[in-house]
């Protein structure tokens with residue numbers, strides 16, 4: 001089984017690269033951001049709760065996100081593993097994920113692939129994406145900057161935890177989509193040998 005954590009700040013290209021990785025390695029993508037947006041679109045109680053955080057660029061409380069993720073991981077799938085896109089975003093979520101994959105899948109996290117992009121490039125990318133994404137959290141520079149601030153305040157420490165386990169690999173997230181995919185594939189291929 002291959003279980004990949006796709007890591008990086010908002011706008012670093014996690015969603016785009018997840019698409020390439022799922023095709024290449026037959027994986028199931030779980031994007032907690034997409035799941036929240038699906039719930040927001042359908043105006044579910046979970047969506048309403050998530051919206052109150054997402055519209056400010058803040059993180060949804062751990063237990064809410066973790067419960068949603070567990071539900072998703074437990075769904076039957078015939079893929080060779082998972083890509084976690086946008087999760088974990090806190091130390092608490094990292095510990096929870098460790099437990100979930102071991103208990104539900106009987107397999108560990110294989111690797112944490114981290115896309116590195118500097119802040120001003122992120123802001124420009126997200127403002128551009130906001131022109132077409134319809135995402136309220138992409139439409140306003142103040143919210144975008146708050147998301148990046150939340151990333152450093154709460155999410156950056158996730159990298160430390162995977163570093164300690166020797167599972168953390170950084171890849172330059174600036175370049176063509178194909179170039180970056182190739183670098184990510186090379187890292188996954190290394191651990192499969």
Ligand code: C5P
Nearest residue numbers: 032033053054057058059060086087089
């Ligand atoms: O992953 P993505 O950038 O699509 O997430 C969009 C928003 O969803 C985040 O800015 C945050 O408000 C919320 N989110 C969260 N916890 C996660 C993933 C997403 O609070 N693990």
Ligand code: MG
Nearest residue numbers: 014015033086
């Ligand atoms: Mg995304």
